[in-house]
Amino acid sequence: MKNKIAYIGCLSLIGMITTEFGVIGILPQLAKHYGITIDKAGLLLSAYALVVAIAGPFMTMFASGFNRKTLMAVTMGIFLITGIVSSLAPPFWLLMTIRVLPAFLHPVLVSTAVAAATDTADKQNAHKMMAIVIGGIGIATITTIPIATYLAGLFNNWQFSFMVQAAISFIVLVTIITLLPSMPVAEKKSYRTQLGILKKPVFIASALFSFLMIGSIFTTYSYFADYLSKVNRMDEETISLMLLLFGVTGVLGNYVAGKLLSKQVTRTTAIFLIALILITLPLYFSGPMSVSTFFLIAIWGFLQTPCFLTAQAYMIETAPEAPEFANSISISFGNLGISVGTAVSGLFIASYGIQSTPLVMFCFAGAALLMMLVKKKLETSEVKS
Template identity: 55%
Template structure:
């Protein structure tokens, strides 16, 4: 039943709007609190770090509870975050309420994927997962740029009104549409932890980590990069986020179809963007039309990254879907932390203009990890 996958997608839109909604307003937040852009970037990196450190443990702990209640509690925290943040509290409080929902973000994603897949056909598993993950791209094309646009017209606090509204809609949808979903057969912790001993799973995790770090070393400072390197104002940045996202929706649909045919080739194809985009951004220079084209290609190759990472990792541990996905979410967010921190350091010491070269560096490391996994799998079959 695709209905449950679409409900999971709606909640994912709320989750992503809250996590990434600050990207377009980081310069405004930095100005309001009179802090540097790299310190404002902590709102993203700290959120991601909490997910990275607690995700798998929280998912294991929640694995025995009613899935509907777990999803409701997770989204409720996102609602609270948006409401409190909209009052422009002191920076330490803004940071605190940003961190709270991070504890349950990977739990929501793992549970939503599990619910979607459990109600569908095995052969359509990747397609159902792509529906849930399309929430990332849809948020990028609708709520994230809309929140940025609203903030550019009024003030950055209005961005959080949008975030709260989306989470409330998701909360209502989950409550009214999903039935209670008690877990009838709880897997033991030991059976799920076994995947941590598999070399192919470890290298898949490392690939995920470097791939997300690659994308976010530049994407975390998307607004600042386009402001400084491409001389675009805040309204133009919101339009660029719209272009980025609308192509991303298509990319997720395409990736879902491609993953059903070949997981490794699909992942490698989209990962190649971490090498291609920095080069294209460099040669596009100050040409606005060329930059818009590059942003479109960037959106296409970046958007399915979370779907590709999860599918690639789960393919090496198919019997532990929820736990494997929570690790994918955790290490992906650890990658966000590394990418955002490395990008912030480069901005503080050099300039935001150089952040795409970090994308290329981490992208090469991710491709190397794919190569290592391929060699491990060949040696196992020989």
């Protein structure tokens, strides 16, 4: 039963991530259609992430006592409506508005799916169940996101991307309603207990780490299609294939990270982060499409995708008394990182061009590594006191 719940949670994240990140592959088309710059089109991603960051903890606390099946079904219903309306090519202001509406329930869905899958598992199996759920992020980058991008390029119509998003949301909604058992919350934790983790310096340090690490990812990944097009000289079909490659190696990386996390959370997090820092330099110097570019993107996907999982595990470990709220804070700070990372890169793109984004990624990731050292020092001080 627990594996079944984890796999349905994974499917839910596939639907959610397809909606959130599906615009990445079509940003150039959207910018052209609406007659705006690529950095302004990037607001469709950063605004979504900003709403998640601000609303996440409050929405998760508010919803913490509701039946988990009901929460997941309602959330996917809203994602479905978003995909349908977006596919109708509304004015840009309306597209922006309808895009951010499901962002209010985004952290609720992730927290609920993870909590449902790990509720009764021991520590070792809990990381495995979490890895299955979070694996939906990598799977979406293999399947739904590149498929949506490919169809948009094939028919030269970005609306097909949103049609795919709506179709996936519908499948997930039906799956939740028909296969997921009712999951009432046995004991709702008090707001005081949940908010208490915000007084822990170690937890705050881990939250800032999550902000910086996820932010580093999206300084470049947000403009993935535009980067491959202008720097690596790829056409739309090749970009779709590179998204697929990125996702395939990402799922493999997520599997490896899930295994390693069950043994050592901090060390695993540091390994993937340091490796991500190292990949920024060859990415910056990559040129027109070649065999080396192919391998570079494969390695990039392997190293980057697990960072979502490692960041959450790194934070939740510091707040075992309120895992769902800690998870929502992780999601909020991560999405704040997405918003800030995307926006900062947008500014650099406007001033220095798209090739500057890996350098911004290097700076964010380097700051995240420093924050890990700060957290370690705080932990040492707590032990001594």
